[in-house]
Amino acid sequence: MTKTVAILGASGYTGAELVRIIATHPSLRIGALSADRKAGMKMADVFPHLRHLDLPTLVTIDQIDWSGIDLAFAALPHGLSQALVKDLPRSVKIVDLGADFRLRDPADYEKWYGKPHDAPELQPEAVYGLTEFYRDEIKGARLVAGTGCNAATVQFALRPLIEGALIDLDDIICDLKNGISGAGRSLKENMLFAERSTDVAGYSQGGKHRHLGEFDQEFTMIAGQKVEIQFTPNLVPINRGIHASCYVKGDPQAIHAALAARYADEPFVVVLPFGQAPQMGHVAGSNFCHIGVVGDRKPGRALVVSTLDNLCKGSSGQAVQNANLMLGFDETSGLMLAPVFP
Template identity: 55%
Template sequence: MAKADAIKVAILGASGYTGAELLRILLRHPRVRIVALTADRKAGEGIETVFPQFIGLGLPKLVTIKEVDWSQVDAAFCALPHGTTQEVIAGLPPHLKVIDLSADFRLRDTAEYAKWYGHEHLAPKLQDEAVYGLTEIRRSEIANARLVANPGCYPTSAQLPLVPLIAAGLIDADDIVIDAKSGVSGAGRGLKESSLYCEAAEGTHAYAVASHRHGPEIEQELSAAAGRPIVVNFTPHLMPMNRGMLSSIYVRLQNGATADDLRAALLQRYAVEPFVQIVPQGVSPQTRHVRGTNACHIGVFADRVKGRAMLFSVIDNLMKGASGQAVQNFNVMFGLPETTGLDQIALFP
């Protein structure tokens, strides 16, 4: 495609980790031309002063959102902090396709959003329009969407193994334990005491116990799969690594199912999916094997406790858990091959 006819893209919030990851992917996307980068506090600077890895690439300077010429933009990736995106997107022109990486449009119930995020939803009419963007599960809806709410990293790693098994009635939807662990980049680039090297290195701990905002997002989508409200036990942990996510999921088997049945169901469901791989029997998936990719690797094990099984799901929290899945959704929205710009092999070691 000629460059003049490329899909013109703006990245809002380009100075954060997910913004940088979007840049890394989109710079090698054959159908994209990056025309605008925003970062209010860094406006007027070159992106290479924020992320030196982008030096010499001729990228546009950082500007404020108000300075963007939206008539020259076809699609916007919003990598802005939670709680700031609703009003921003409400103010964008209606011709834009928008992929929002924040949590601002993930919860369909605006009252539930207010409960978990501490303020009223600021764009309820847009919420009615937003499509939840777990690509493998909601592909047809995403294809026709103008606004896609990109899923959180923990919900992505938990839902990909669980949704097909709940929908098939192979596990008890009322007895699910999700023990999840994330790299420090999941907390964002902002200065936080808990993200300092001495606070995060050489140790691990649970956080936001029984109160993490990804809990209701996970329950919303698993309830949709079950056809009724369900509640899960979900606890996140911080790991001393830059990126990566492991969800260890403990389930009770149902209707005479075995762990082999779970594995067979997942193999069938994801047989033609480019980014979801069921690892060989007896293999435990590792975060290092998906680092820098849009892949999700899933392993299935029989528990030694009769009638139970264990699922292990790994993703790169900045890729399949954020920017990679956002580009995957962008490709679906524009009718492009889903893997366009996303065919990276994992960085190892």
């Protein structure tokens, strides 16, 4: 059985990544592609690396015939999905790759994104899209809110440890190295090659990054008490990938054992042998997350390293993984692509 999907915002990096994945999916076909500023163009002219595919011409969202669409991927800038989803037919399932429905409390959305929520009446039906932890809810959902890529990377490392009360909740430090594609495809002066190619720069430091809203929401819920981690993202001169170094207080061997047990049956999360740390290059272009645990020279401290591809497992791959569940397909369909190396 084949289902037809629409990709809204197909001219961005996550839109192109969705096309790349769905092109080899055995049960999905692309029925519509939207890109308002590039409407009327062929996808091959926007992304020449996709010219071998027979794809619909880009259109505006209001030109899409929704009668034949089973599910829509909303790969749109933050703030645009809320009003759009309100107007879609109830028969269309939605996976939103943006931030519009990630935070359950509309007041939290306004706090972190600086504007009131445009569709608070829809928020209660949105399921948080971290697949490995919300699988059952996602299966029956109409609206799934994809996680932030940074939020996913760190949560894979820390959720089992918080659930198992294995680490000190008042002493969690997460330092991330992020690929440039995480900033999107729109032109920005500080993202020019000359400004980024030989530099490393932190951003949204000092508790200002919007993904902290997700950490606060999820970790506080798990722990049953307020949890606020220290979190610093840094741009590094690579195209894609996130490498999260999480410094925690706890027994390193017990931490490793808990992570290995939690992810033993997960197809996309790999826990390395104790003492080994993963590399970004080993998951590039894939839907895999690699996790490693290294003991510190100080007893009772550990380094937990989590790495994934921000465009795939952190966004578009996660979106397809969720769509598979929503549409009744095998969760791994179209996603067992090996990482690209070197």
